[in-house]
Amino acid sequence: MGANRAERNTDQRRQQHDGGERKPVNNRLTLRPACHRDAELLLAWRNDPSTREASHSTAMVQPEQHAFWMAQTLAGADRRLMIAELDGKPIGTVRADRSQGCWELSWTVAPQARGRGLAKRMVAMMALQIDEPIRAEIKTGHAASIRVAESAGMELEREHDGVLHYRRGARRTS
Numbered sequence: 208m209g210a211n212r213a214e215r216n217t218d219q220r221r222q223q224h225d226g227g228e229r230k231p232v233n234n235r236l237t238l239r240p241a242c243h244r245d246a247e248l249l250l251a252w253r254n255d256p257s258t259r260e261a262s263h264s265t266a267m268v269q270p271e272q273h274a275f276w277m278a279q280t281l282a283g284a285d286r287r288l289m290i291a292e293l294d295g296k297p298i299g300t301v302r303a304d305r306s307q308g309c310w311e312l313s314w315t316v317a318p319q320a321r322g323r324g325l326a327k328r329m330v331a332m333m334a335l336q337i338d339e340p341i342r343a344e345i346k347t348g349h350a351a352s353i354r355v356a357e358s359a360g361m362e363l364e365r366e367h368d369g370v371l372h373y374r375r376g377a378r379r380t381s
């Protein structure tokens with residue numbers, strides 16, 4: 208048996224038998240609001256090289272800056288910061304910033320959880336929770352995020368200065 212398969216089996220056993228109780232292994236993806244306890248994890252994801260490369264600001268974020276940003280974010284009514292969890296473990300984040308009646312979405316998946324379709328699932332879930340129009344800005348050539356935006360129902364509106372502007376109109380709820 209290969210090492211990966213052995214690890215997978217051990218993980219499954221660990222999840223199924225916790226203190227003698229059987230727990231379901233169901234790959235359930237959920238979104239919950241972020242809180243101060245998530246600050247360290249969010250900073251690590253933000254400073255991951257791929258995340259920095261995809262961001263408008265590519266500089267490393269310092270802990271003090273991040274603490275200030277978290278406090279502002281959690282207090283603001285026009286910003287929703289969510290943590291996506293797979294079977295209760297944090298695997299990514301989606302943020303929505305409201306401006307002029309439209310929510311701008313941005314997203315990051317934890318480096319070790321990438322390539323499993325999780326960004327598509329979590330961003331589509333977030334998009335379904337917002338009835339007002341949504342938008343996203345994606346650097347040209349960022350193929351994965353283009354697929355993510357399209358899966359959430361957004362369409363390319365325009366390209367400007369190496370940035371693709373994606374948008375979905377208001378969601379019809381009836």
Ligand SMILES: CC(C)(COP(=O)(O)OP(=O)(O)OC[C@H]1O[C@@H](n2cnc3c(N)ncnc32)[C@H](O)[C@@H]1OP(=O)(O)O)[C@@H](O)C(=O)NCCC(=O)NCCS
Nearest residue numbers: 257258261314315316321322323324325326327350351354
């Ligand atoms: C971009 C990112 C969110 C993608 O997360 P992920 O969970 O790996 O994405 P998914 O597995 O849902 O894949 C989404 C789609 O992109 C495709 N894809 C993934 N990586 C790709 C790559 N490097 N090149 C081309 N396509 C890619 C997948 O095949 C999938 O396409 P599909 O519709 O054919 O299935 C993740 O890599 C990340 O967090 N990067 C750093 C932060 C970032 O770039 N944020 C977005 C800023 S706009």
